[in-house]
Amino acid sequence: MALFEMKWLRRFVRRNTSPIPEHRADLWKRRLSIGYAILAWQAFGLVCYMVYTGRNDWAKYYGYKTEDELSLSPAQQFARHVKVEGTGKIIRISGFSKVEEVPFDSSTIDRVKD
Structure with missing residues (x-):
């Protein structure tokens, strides 16, 4: 608007x-x-x-990201940031084809304290 x-x-x-x-x-x-x-x-x-x-990646350069956070994919980092609960799948798509499908379980990823 x-x-x-x-x-x-x-x-x-x-x-x-x-x-x-x-x-x-x-x-x-x-x-x-x-x-x-x-x-x-x-x-x-x-x-x-x-x-x-x-x-x-200024957070990595200045040491604000831990090694655990760096090991996560961007999709897992985003799911963690928006506090997704439960299990699901993370699907990576390139063009019109599916490249990768990774199971996601929020209980396996440690939460960062706000």
Whole structure:
């Protein structure tokens, strides 16, 4: 839902602010878009740098993940994170074909204390 599709919010903003000239609004829109572009480019550069230096898994790099957590597949880590109870199957799919099917039992995976 877009921000101004909420009619009550639109009414609140229009009631409590005064209109500004169109040229000033356009000027600030351009300034903010340039600032956003610079910020996004810097964030992209930081991500590329972290991947290049081998720190793309920052939790592993800084020692926040234990060896037990690293031995789990991403699907098992996610199931553990959302606290799935009981047993089931984890199915890995590539394209339109099933690659692997692994049984999953939440009681065999130790829970991390929150």
